[in-house]
Amino acid sequence: MLKTYKYRLYPDGSQREKIKKTADACRFIYNWALETGSTAYKRDKTSLSAYDLHALLPELKKEHPWLATPYSQSLQQSVRRQYKALQNFFRRVKRGEERPGYPKFRSKRHHRQSFDIPQGIKIEFEKRNVYLPKIGLVRTVFHRRFEGAIKNCTVIVTNTGKHFICIVVEDGRVPPKKKRVNQKKSIGIDVGLKTYATISNGEKIENPRFLEISLKRVKCLHRRLSKKKRGSKNREKARIRYGKCREKISDQRRDFQQKLTTRLIRENQAIMVESLNVSGMVKNRRLSKAISDAAWSSFLNMLRYKSELYGVSLIEVGMFEPTSKLCHVCGFKNDGIKLKDREWPCPQCKTKHDRDTNAALNIKMIGFKTHHASREQRKGPVDQSTLVDGMKQEAHH
Numbered sequence: 001m002l003k004t005y006k007y008r009l010y011p012d013g014s015q016r017e018k019i020k021k022t023a024d025a026c027r028f029i030y031n032w033a034l035e036t037g038s039t040a041y042k043r044d045k046t047s048l049s050a051y052d053l054h055a056l057l058p059e060l061k062k063e064h065p066w067l068a069t070p071y072s073q074s075l076q077q078s079v080r081r082q083y084k085a086l087q088n089f090f091r092r093v094k095r096g097e098e099r100p101g102y103p104k105f106r107s108k109r110h111h112r113q114s115f116d117i118p119q120g121i122k123i124e125f126e127k128r129n130v131y132l133p134k135i136g137l138v139r140t141v142f143h144r145r146f147e148g149a150i151k152n153c154t155v156i157v158t159n160t161g162k163h164f165i166c167i168v169v170e171d172g173r174v175p176p177k178k179k180r181v182n183q184k185k186s187i188g189i190d191v192g193l194k195t196y197a198t199i200s201n202g203e204k205i206e207n208p209r210f211l212e213i214s215l216k217r218v219k220c221l222h223r224r225l226s227k228k229k230r231g232s233k234n235r236e237k238a239r240i241r242y243g244k245c246r247e248k249i250s251d252q253r254r255d256f257q258q259k260l261t262t263r264l265i266r267e268n269q270a271i272m273v274e275s276l277n278v279s280g281m282v283k284n285r286r287l288s289k290a291i292s293d294a295a296w297s298s299f300l301n302m303l304r305y306k307s308e309l310y311g312v313s314l315i316e317v318g319m320f321e322p323t324s325k326l327c328h329v330c331g332f333k334n335d336g337i338k339l340k341d342r343e344w345p346c347p348q349c350k351t352k353h354d355r356d357t358n359a360a361l362n363i364k365m366i367g368f369k370t371h372h373a374s375r376e377q378r379k380g381p382v383d384q385s386t387l388v389d390g391m392k393q394e395a396h397h
């Protein structure tokens with residue numbers, strides 16, 4: 001099984017410089033590959049392979065001599081990453097996703113810069129070092145050790161000046177067999193803005209209080225930052241303060257999500273969630289929305305890898321039906337309910353619904369249908385719209 005370990009790095013001055021240069025070069029290459037690929041696609045409707053792009057690299061290095069210094073494997077990996085991003089885009093188009101989300105250029109203003117080191121690193125647990133090719137021995141804090149073959153490494157630099165390394169390790173173990181999916185030990189989860197998550201059994205999980213306080217603070221810092229003059233020292237200071245606060249929020253949130261996902265995975269044999277349409281949320285002007293979207297995807301990712309680890313089935317259902325409008329008892333679709341309606345009675349069967357719990361129950365029900373349908377007909381993909389129709393009809397009888 002693949003596992004990822006993240007450690008804090010403490011590079012010295014010259015190493016910081018080298019890391020920054022590598023990250024800059026990789027970002028440059030990534031954007032160049034995106035540009036080159038897009039141009040080729042627009043011109044003659046062909047997509048360049050990663051191999052084609054690799055072949056262009058030496059020429060590019062001649063043109064930009066500064067690209068010769070960083071580790072060439074990292075640069076090549078950048079090309080591969082870009083190529084993969086483009087392939088994923090094509091797949092989303094093929095699947096007919098509403099907003100497939102064309103890969104974006106990487107910005108140097110992004111809060112974290114990163115590059116891959118596909119091979120050549122050496123770990124020294126005893127000496128508390130990681131050897132990075134072309135950068136050297138970097139002091140590292142290992143809060144835990146690992147065993148297995150290193151598959152990939154990513155070096156991350158945050159805009160608050162912290163360095164990390166993520167190491168993907170194959171530990172050679174087989175993932176546990178999936179437990180049986182049954183009604184009793186399964187839950188549906190509805191994630192919302194107001195309540196963090198609502199479970200189909202009626203449980204409500206609120207955002208922790210400390211997180212709410214941090215969110216207020218980050219909004220305030222963001223306002224202050226936007227008022228400072230571009231390029232001024234004060235703006236730089238405000239930017240760091242804002243970045244640190246964002247970082248604190250994401251740390252707090254990660255901690256909260258780790259505990260929550262571990263509990264949910266341990267208590268259940270199957271978990272149904274709405275799959276996230278990441279590409280659909282490309283750019284959000286509203287800060288709070290952007291933060292909650294990011295939180296959503298990390299929550300889902302945790303559920304994904306923990307379900308593999310514990311042999312739990314994670315069933316993702318597409319966001320194709322307004323799960324909050326459908327009565328889970330009789331299948332009646334109530335178009336009249338608004339976002340502010342936290343409770344509503346079903347006009348048809350008269351059941352009183354809590355909006356979020358009802359949505360979670362619908363997600364659970366659709367998850368079951370998806371699971372059984374895909375087990376019965378492994379041949380083709382499940383058409384989820386027919387599932388909902390089926391569900392409604394069944395409920396009517």
Ligand SMILES: [Zn+2]
Nearest residue numbers: 327330346349
């Ligand atoms: Zn009803």
